[in-house]
Amino acid sequence: MFTLPGKESGTPTTCAGPASTQDLGSSYGHCLEGECSRKPDQKLPELHGVGDPVMFSDSSYLSSRGRMIKWFWDSAEEGYRTYHMDEYDEDKNPSGIINLGTSENKLCFDLLSRRLTQPDMQWVEPSLLQYADWRGHLFLREEVAKFLSFYCKSPAPLKPENVVVLNGCASLFSALATVLCEVGEAFLIPTPYYGAITQHVYLYGNVRLAYVYLDSEVTGTDTRPFQLTVEKLEMALQEANSKGVKVKGLILINPQNPLGDVYSLGELQEYLVFAKRHQLHVVVDEVYMLSVFEESVGYRSVLRCFFLQDFGMSGLRFGTLYTENQDVATAVASLCRYHGLSGLVQYQMAQLLRDRDWINQVYLPENHARLKAAHAYVSEELRALGIPFLSGGAGFFIWVDLRKYLPEATFEEEMLLWRRFLDKKVLLSFGKAFECKEPGWFRFVFSDKAHRLRLGMQRVRQVLEGEAQVAEDPPACKTQELSDQRR
Numbered sequence: 001m002f003t004l005p006g007k008e009s010g011t012p013t014t015c016a017g018p019a020s021t022q023d024l025g026s027s028y029g030h031c032l033e034g035e036c037s038r039k040p041d042q043k044l045p046e047l048h049g050v051g052d053p054v055m056f057s058d059s060s061y062l063s064s065r066g067r068m069i070k071w072f073w074d075s076a077e078e079g080y081r082t083y084h085m086d087e088y089d090e091d092k093n094p095s096g097i098i099n100l101g102t103s104e105n106k107l108c109f110d111l112l113s114r115r116l117t118q119p120d121m122q123w124v125e126p127s128l129l130q131y132a133d134w135r136g137h138l139f140l141r142e143e144v145a146k147f148l149s150f151y152c153k154s155p156a157p158l159k160p161e162n163v164v165v166l167n168g169c170a171s172l173f174s175a176l177a178t179v180l181c182e183v184g185e186a187f188l189i190p191t192p193y194y195g196a197i198t199q200h201v202y203l204y205g206n207v208r209l210a211y212v213y214l215d216s217e218v219t220g221t222d223t224r225p226f227q228l229t230v231e232k233l234e235m236a237l238q239e240a241n242s243k244g245v246k247v248k249g250l251i252l253i254n255p256q257n258p259l260g261d262v263y264s265l266g267e268l269q270e271y272l273v274f275a276k277r278h279q280l281h282v283v284v285d286e287v288y289m290l291s292v293f294e295e296s297v298g299y300r301s302v303l304r305c306f307f308l309q310d311f312g313m314s315g316l317r318f319g320t321l322y323t324e325n326q327d328v329a330t331a332v333a334s335l336c337r338y339h340g341l342s343g344l345v346q347y348q349m350a351q352l353l354r355d356r357d358w359i360n361q362v363y364l365p366e367n368h369a370r371l372k373a374a375h376a377y378v379s380e381e382l383r384a385l386g387i388p389f390l391s392g393g394a395g396f397f398i399w400v401d402l403r404k405y406l407p408e409a410t411f412e413e414e415m416l417l418w419r420r421f422l423d424k425k426v427l428l429s430f431g432k433a434f435e436c437k438e439p440g441w442f443r444f445v446f447s448d449k450a451h452r453l454r455l456g457m458q459r460v461r462q463v464l465e466g467e468a469q470v471a472e473d474p475p476a477c478k479t480q481e482l483s484d485q486r487r
Contacts, residue, residue, distance in 0.1 A: 072199055079418075083427050088452065098456035101427040103194075103257065103396050105291070105447040107370040111363055115355070121348050128343030134336040135329070136165035140346045143353040144320050150356070151290060152301035164321040164332050165346070169287065171339035172319045172332075173200035177207040179331035180281050181248045186210040187283070188236055189251040190228045192258055192399075192434035192441070194285075197251065210247055212236040213437045216401070225390055226259055226399075228267070230274050237278060249281035250274075255288040255299070255394035258434050258443040262292065262394050265300040272302075290364060293371040294393025318349055371396070371447060378446040381457045385464060389444075396447035403440030405467045414439040417467075426459040 059067060079101065088096035115121075127137075135141060141160040149158045166172050177187070177200070186208040187201065201207040212232050216225040233250070240247050252271060255262045263271075275282045284302045292299045318341060323329050341349075352359075375391065378398060382389050388401040406413040411432045417440075418430040431441035444460075446453060 069203055072203065079422060079427055082422065086425070088425070088455075090451065095425065097422070097425045097427050098452055098459065099427045100445045100448070100453075100456045100460075101429040101443070103443075103445050103447075105367070105371075105396055106449060106452075107374065107447050108363065108367050111366060115352065115358060115363075116348065120351055123347060124344065128347055130343070132343060132346075133333075134340060135333040136163065136336075136341070137343065137346045137350070140165060140350045140353075143350045144322075147353045148320075148322060152286075154301075158322060162322055162324055162326075162329060164323075164329055164336065165341060166319050166321070166332075166336055166339045167341050168319045168339075169285070170196065170200045171335075172321055173197055173283075174204045175332045175335040175339065176283055176321070176328075177201035178205035178335065179328060181205060181207040182246075184208065185246045185248045186240060187249045187251045188212055188233065188240070188247055188280070190214055190232075190256075192226070192431060192436040193251075193253060194257045195433045195435060208245065209251075210236055210240040210245060211435055213435075215437060216441075224261075226261070228263075228271070230270050233271070233274050247278075247280065249283060251283045251285070253285045253287075254302070255286075255292060255392065257288065257395060258397055258429070259390060259392060259399050260395045260397055261390070261392040262297050262299050264298070268300060268302060288395040291367070291371060291396065292394040293368040293375065297393040299394070318345065374446045374448065374450070374453060377450070377453060378444060378457065381461070382444075385461060387464075396445050398444045398446060400442045400444050401440065402442055402464075403438065405464060406440045409439050411439045417463075418442070420463050420467075421460065424459045424463050426456050426463075428460075 059070070062070060083097045083099055083101075086096045087093065088098050136144075138160065141163040144163045144165065145158040145160040148154065148163075152158075166175065181187070181201075183206040187210065189197065189209050190212040191214060198209055201209065212228065213236070214226040214228060214232065218225060237247055250271065252263070252268075254268070272282060274280075282302075286301060289299065289301060321329070321332055323332075375393075375398070379389070379391065382398070382400060390399040390401075402417065403409065405417055414430050414432060418428060421428050429443040429445075431439065431443075434441075434443070448456075
């Protein structure tokens, strides 16, 4: 992750108290994507500042803050918990749930297991078992800086003193929100977006998200579905300001999750100019930077990234921040005492990152080939079903348009369809979890082994073929494959 500092014109503004969901209107919500669901009949409560005597549950053991945190868990993790209680296993539980909802790369375990069990990975010395610099061991930050310099094609070598390492994406977003924003302030974020960011920025920092709503409508030959423009950014910023919400920054995900889209260099420059004009911090998440599997997709980094997703090791919990702002780096590093990595993990990651031959000659070519093949399979299955979808040639997922299967264009109907998939033992992520403004969009994750993909898509087909097509089909001009609109 990379941050570009915004210039403060004066003392940061502190809101007297975060407004409620109703106060902020439909553009400010708190939907959490736990990769799964929120209960359809469960209303989002009004969210209050820390210390306000609001009851989210009747637990006498928790503070009001604790009750709010528990509410997030109870309301957003239903599908994921159901999956873990009935997880598919080819031998032990062949009728279990196939998970096409969680964005993880399960295609290259063989490559990673062989590399991580090599003798050079098995090393212990006293310094690895003791407290280290909270920013991370210097040997790891040096390797991260070299790695980013090479793969992000930075114009000058990046500096290890600008690197901070933490235990994953959630910790990074949480730390940045806490050190960049006052309570009740907000980040702009285009929707649909990876919905768990809502929880990341709110639970510690009490920071909000101001949505930049995008839609699937194509208005001309030079536009595409869910396209982010400066005009839409300006409108969202003005709306937030009109409601008394101070916006402190802009969050961009590139390649985009769940769209799989990649911003062009020109678009990135426009967004950065917008942020500079309004003195906003910019936080750019490039978790899928090395998972652009279509050669025709031109990818440009803003010289920062997470990359454990690219290596298919999300369970290792390792993320990096690169920032030129030493105040930000120091403040985030102070929080690393709560979000640090063990010395042994740091050593293994440094060894992996410095093995450029293995990355370039073994892992990346094979990973891209497997991603491309899995993507092609799911794409063909969707075409055979006559289902429109968007695909930008990056990431682990396809953004699928199932609006025609909704009897009514409501999020309640979207949730009912999601439940029918889950009843048929396939877990997907529904559009509301990403704050998509149009009911009926789903994210299909394709980065899985062929036998699980085949079984998962068979179950998807069974659900869809059994659905009565009551709702009107959306206009054909509104949805098209992004692969046909390469920039």
